[in-house]
Amino acid sequence: MPPSAAPQGRIPGPGRYNKTRMLYQLHSTRTLGEIAKALEESAARNQFGIIADHDLRETMKKKGVDFAMECRIFEVCNPHQAKKVLEADGSISTALPCRISVYGSEDGYTLATMLPTEMLKSFDRPEVAPVAKEVEDVIKRMMQDAAG
Numbered sequence: 001m002p003p004s005a006a007p008q009g010r011i012p013g014p015g016r017y018n019k020t021r022m023l024y025q026l027h028s029t030r031t032l033g034e035i036a037k038a039l040e041e042s043a044a045r046n047q048f049g050i051i052a053d054h055d056l057r058e059t060m061k062k063k064g065v066d067f068a069m070e071c072r073i074f075e076v077c078n079p080h081q082a083k084k085v086l087e088a089d090g091s092i093s094t095a096l097p098c099r100i101s102v103y104g105s106e107d108g109y110t111l112a113t114m115l116p117t118e119m120l121k122s123f124d125r126p127e128v129a130p131v132a133k134e135v136e137d138v139i140k141r142m143m144q145d146a147a148g
Contacts, residue, residue, distance in 0.1 A: 022118040024140060028147035029108040032070055035146045039074060039100065042145035046138045048078045051097055071103040076142070081135050085120070085128045092128070095119050098139055102146075111143045 028035055036053070043050050052075040060067040077097040085092045101112045116132040116139070 022114055023112055024115055024143070025110055025112045026143050026147040027105065027108055027110055030146075030148050032072065032102060032104075032109060034148075035102050035109060035111065036072065036074075038148065039102075039142060039146035042142040043076055046078075046142060047080075048076050048138065048142065051075045051077050069104050070109075071101065074100045074102070076100060076139065078135065078138070081131055084131045085125075088128050089123055089125050092120065092123055092125070095123075098135065100139065100143060100146075111147055113139055113143065 030038070040050055052073075054073040054075075056071040056073065057067050057069065075097040076099070082096055086096070095116075098116060099113060102109050103112075104110075116136045117129065120128055120132045
């Protein structure tokens with residue numbers, strides 16, 4: 001189904017892009033704990049590390065903000081790939097590390113990430129495109145593993 005045909009507020013389909021073409025989303029019926037565990041395992045298998053796990057609901061609660069939606073953001077990185085793009089242009093550090101968001105949605109959870117290939121286009125450094133594509137392929141695979 002073309003992204004424009006997706007019902008408002010719904011993911012256009014498993015492993016599809018939204019209309020901005022920068023966002024990759026998957027749906028999962030697994031629990032948040034199962035998704036987190038599977039993501040951690042897949043990251044390790046793919047030589048990535050989870051360098052941070054932000055629980056937005058807890059963070060907001062500590063700041064006195066009532067936020068009902070479950071939402072965790074996992075910062076993931078492969079240091080060898082990061083080094084390649086950072087050596088090409090230090091300003092790319094503003095786009096690192098990659099993030100995978102997992103948030104509550106109808107009938108389960110949505111996993112979403114900004115596509116590295118699309119984000120890095122804004123730096124006008126075509127030589128990093130192959131690295132971005134490799135990273136993107138691995139992140140998609142990790143998300144698929146985590147979603148089940």
